[in-house]
Structures are given as structure tokens and as C-alpha cells.
Amino acid sequence: MTFHSAPASIGNRAMARVDPAAIAHNLDQVRRRMGSGGPASQGPRVWASIKADAYGHGIHHVVPALADADGLAVSRLADVAVCRDAGWRGPILIYGGLQDLIEVAHLDQPGLHLVISSVEQLDWLAARPLHCPPPWLWLRYVGDLGVIGLDYDTYRAAYARCEPWLARGDIAGIGHFQHYAAADLPIGIAAAQARFRTLTARMAGPRSTSSSPTILCHPEHAATTHWIRPGRLLYGLSPLPDRTGTQLGLRPALSMRARLAAVHEVAAGTPLGYHGAFVAPTAMRVGVVNCGYAQGYPGHPPVGMPVLVNGRLARGLGQVMMEHLLVDLGNHPDAAPGTPVILWGTPELPAEHVAAACGRTAPELITGLTGRVPIRAS
Incomplete structure (x- = not known):
């Protein structure tokens, strides 16, 4: 077996690249689908959802691209400071509302919208210092998702409890929130919508x-x-199983990139990977990519998982180690240590296809990137 490895100077680790222009484009596409071309146009207002650190893209990378959104929606109160540091001055919806009584002391910021999913959160709010700017409250109905939220009777009681607060100016408004469980399935939303x-x-x-x-x-x-x-x-990702974001007119906002760390010339019958699980059927060129499950790449992809080597498709060999994975370079005679590799996130190699091949969704794939992967804006 002949072995060629990359010198340390080009042994760059895997990285993710975020395209803020793609995010701005995708926001515009969403507005156009709703019949509005900008924040001042008719149509529903937009909470741009940036929970889970902006779906793994990094809040600080994403917020500047969302200047035309009407508001941001984050997972928790602690994310508000990150958004403000990134320059956002508009309203912020907090999906998690309050996590405990201690967080009440941090409601001294304007423009907060709290999703209320439990009676306990209302109890904590009753202890809010009166000098704080009044927040909006969004009552969350448990609905057909059945995971978190207020049931039918509790919702009605919560609304009745909030009305006097609104009349006194203790809160800025009351909104009504639901998340459908099967909007993308034949069962649809009709029954859940009617009950809400x-x-x-x-x-x-x-x-x-x-x-x-x-x-x-x-x-x-x-x-x-x-x-x-x-x-x-x-983020350019489709929730539909038969369409990619690119096919919907969206642009991928994050691409996962690496390089070839080594190239092997192996003989037929050579075992590769853990337990020798892949055996070379013929003499072949095998590339070692400097990305593995420690970076968040799926640990058990099928043989044939596509990757892009220097912009052209190659097939993975189903072998993923902690910091490396193997690819077939049979159609890439010029590939050498240091050659760039894209693992997902282009129109030619959408994240949806990679995720589906591993039994995941695209958000699972992207939010699964670990802290070992630097994320940079292009």
C-alpha cells in the first residue's frame, strides 16, 4: 500500500462556512411566498427562528443577515444578549419563556416576547419587578404536538389571569401560539387548526x-x-421529503468543508476501517478526509455516500473514524493531500440528501456539528 500524507501546513481541520447572503435571500423568498416583499408590506410578520444557535450556523453570523425580519425567535432568555451584541434592536420571542424564577430578574430589557407553556411560568411572572419594561406574553396551546404547552382548560384560565395584567400595563400584550405536529403529512392541520x-x-x-x-x-x-x-x-433547508431547498428556490446557508489528509494506493482485498469492514474489491485509490464523528459527521453512513472532491462527486466508503472518513478516489486521479472536500451544503450536494441517507433530517445533521468545527462567515 502506497501512502501519501499532507504536510502539517495544509492539514487544515474541518470547518463550516456560513453564507449570510443566502440567509437574506431565503428570508426574502419566504416573504414572497406569503405575498409580501418586505417588512413594511402586507402579509404576516416574520419571527426569524434562530433557536439552537441559529440551527448550528451561529447567532452572531446569522443576525446581520436577518435585518429585514420583524423579530427574532430564540430558545432561551440567555440568547437575547447574544442577539443584542450582534446588533439586533427589534423584538425577540423566547420559545422557552422563563426557565425558573431566577430569570425574572433578567426581564429588564425592552422588546421581550415570552412564550408561556406552563402555569408555573405565570406564577414566576407575578413576582416580576414592576420597574421592568412590560413583556409580551404568548400563550402556547399544547395542540396536536402534545409535548409542551397549556391544555384547553388551562389555556382559558391562563388567558383570564393575564387580562388584568394587560389592563394594568403589567404586560404589553397577549398573543396565541401553536405548533402543528403534522403540517407536512396528509393528516394536515385542519383538525388542530379548528380546535385552536x-x-x-x-x-x-x-x-x-x-x-x-x-x-x-x-x-x-x-x-x-x-x-x-x-x-x-x-437556512435553505426543505422540510419536505421529496424536495430540497434548492428545488424550492432557496440557497444553502451552510457548507461543511474539509481536505484530504492522505491518499492511499491499496491492493485488491485490503481491509480498511474499523474491523476491516470495507475490503477493497480491486486495486483502488482511497482518500482520507480530515473529518469524522468527533466533528459531527454521521458515524455510520452507507457505502456510496456522496462527497465533493475538488468540486466533483466521489463516493464515501462507509467508514467514519473519530476524525477521519474514507472516500473512493478512483475517478479523481489528480486528488492529493490538501485537495478540498465538501461534505454537504451545495446545490450539487444538499444537506437533505446526506441527512436522509443516514436516517436523519437536515436540521439534525447541521445542529449536530460539534465545537471542534470552526464556523466562519463567507
């Missing part, structure tokens, strides 16, 4: 029920709500 409409029929305040699957599959419903909450669409 019945529940909130006599309650004042804006509604927010539509995330990316609802925006795509039920645009007529999403367009009539007050606020939509696109998430994966902003």
Missing part, C-alpha cells in the same frame, strides 16, 4: 401558528396569521 380557532375565538391578540412546514404546505393558512415562524427555510 375554537379555543381562541373570543380572545383578543395576534396568532402565530405557522413554522416552515405550514408555510410550504398550507400557505393559505399561514398568510392569514399575524406572525409566521420560518426556521429551516431561512
Whole structure:
């Protein structure tokens, strides 16, 4: 077996590249689907969802690209400071609301919108210092998702409890929040939508029920709500199993990149990888890519998983180690140590295809990148 390795000077580690221009483009595409071309146009307002550190892209990389959003939606109160540091001065929706009583002391910021999913959160808010700017409250109905939120009767009681707070100016407003469980499936949203409409029929305040699957599959419903909450669409990812983001007119916002660390010329019958699980069927050139499961690449991809080597497709050999994976360089005679490799995130190699081949969704793949992967904006 002949072995060629990269000198230390080109043994660059794997990295992810974020394209802010793609995110701005995708936000514009979402607005156009809803019949509005900008934040001042008619149509629902947009909470740009940047939970989970902006779907793994990095809040500080993403916020500048979302200047035309009406608001940002984050996972937790601690994310608000990151958004402000990145220059955002508009409203911020906090999906997690309050995590405990201690967080009440940190509500001394304007423009906060808290999602309320439990009675305990209302109890904590009752202890809020009166000098704090009044936050918006969004009551979350548990709905057909059945995971988190207020049930039917508790929701009604929570609204009744909040009305006097609103009248006194202790809170800035009351909104109504739901997340559909099956917007992208044949079962759809009709039953869940009808029950939510019945529940909130006599309650004042804006509604927010539509995330990316609802925006795509039920645009007529999403367009009539007050606020939509696109998430994966902003990052160029499709929630539909048969369409990629590129096919929907979106642009990939994150690409995972690495380099060849070594190239082997192996003989037929040579075992490779853990337990020799891959055996070379013929003499072949094998590339060792400097990315593995420690960086968040799926640990058990099928043989044939595509990668791009110097811009052209190559097949993975199904062998992923902690910091390396193996690819077939049979059609890449010029590939050498240091040659660039793209693992996903281009129109030719969408994250959706890589994720599906490993039994994952694209958000699972991208948010699974570890802290060992530097993320840079292009």
C-alpha cells in the first residue's frame, strides 16, 4: 500500500462556512411566498427562528443577515444578549419563556416576547419587578404536538389571569401560539387548526401558528396569521421529503468543508476501517478526509455516500473514524493531500440528501456539528 500524507501546513481541520447572503435571500423568498416583499408590506410578520444557535450556523453570523425580519425567535432568555451584541434592536420571542424564577430578574430589557407553556411560568411572572419594561406574553396551546404547552382548560384560565395584567400595563400584550405536529403529512392541520380557532375565538391578540412546514404546505393558512415562524427555510433547508431547498428556490446557508489528509494506493482485498469492514474489491485509490464523528459527521453512513472532491462527486466508503472518513478516489486521479472536500451544503450536494441517507433530517445533521468545527462567515 502506497501512502501519501499532507504536510502539517495544509492539514487544515474541518470547518463550516456560513453564507449570510443566502440567509437574506431565503428570508426574502419566504416573504414572497406569503405575498409580501418586505417588512413594511402586507402579509404576516416574520419571527426569524434562530433557536439552537441559529440551527448550528451561529447567532452572531446569522443576525446581520436577518435585518429585514420583524423579530427574532430564540430558545432561551440567555440568547437575547447574544442577539443584542450582534446588533439586533427589534423584538425577540423566547420559545422557552422563563426557565425558573431566577430569570425574572433578567426581564429588564425592552422588546421581550415570552412564550408561556406552563402555569408555573405565570406564577414566576407575578413576582416580576414592576420597574421592568412590560413583556409580551404568548400563550402556547399544547395542540396536536402534545409535548409542551397549556391544555384547553388551562389555556382559558391562563388567558383570564393575564387580562388584568394587560389592563394594568403589567404586560404589553397577549398573543396565541401553536405548533402543528403534522403540517407536512396528509393528516394536515385542519383538525388542530379548528380546535385552536375554537379555543381562541373570543380572545383578543395576534396568532402565530405557522413554522416552515405550514408555510410550504398550507400557505393559505399561514398568510392569514399575524406572525409566521420560518426556521429551516431561512437556512435553505426543505422540510419536505421529496424536495430540497434548492428545488424550492432557496440557497444553502451552510457548507461543511474539509481536505484530504492522505491518499492511499491499496491492493485488491485490503481491509480498511474499523474491523476491516470495507475490503477493497480491486486495486483502488482511497482518500482520507480530515473529518469524522468527533466533528459531527454521521458515524455510520452507507457505502456510496456522496462527497465533493475538488468540486466533483466521489463516493464515501462507509467508514467514519473519530476524525477521519474514507472516500473512493478512483475517478479523481489528480486528488492529493490538501485537495478540498465538501461534505454537504451545495446545490450539487444538499444537506437533505446526506441527512436522509443516514436516517436523519437536515436540521439534525447541521445542529449536530460539534465545537471542534470552526464556523466562519463567507
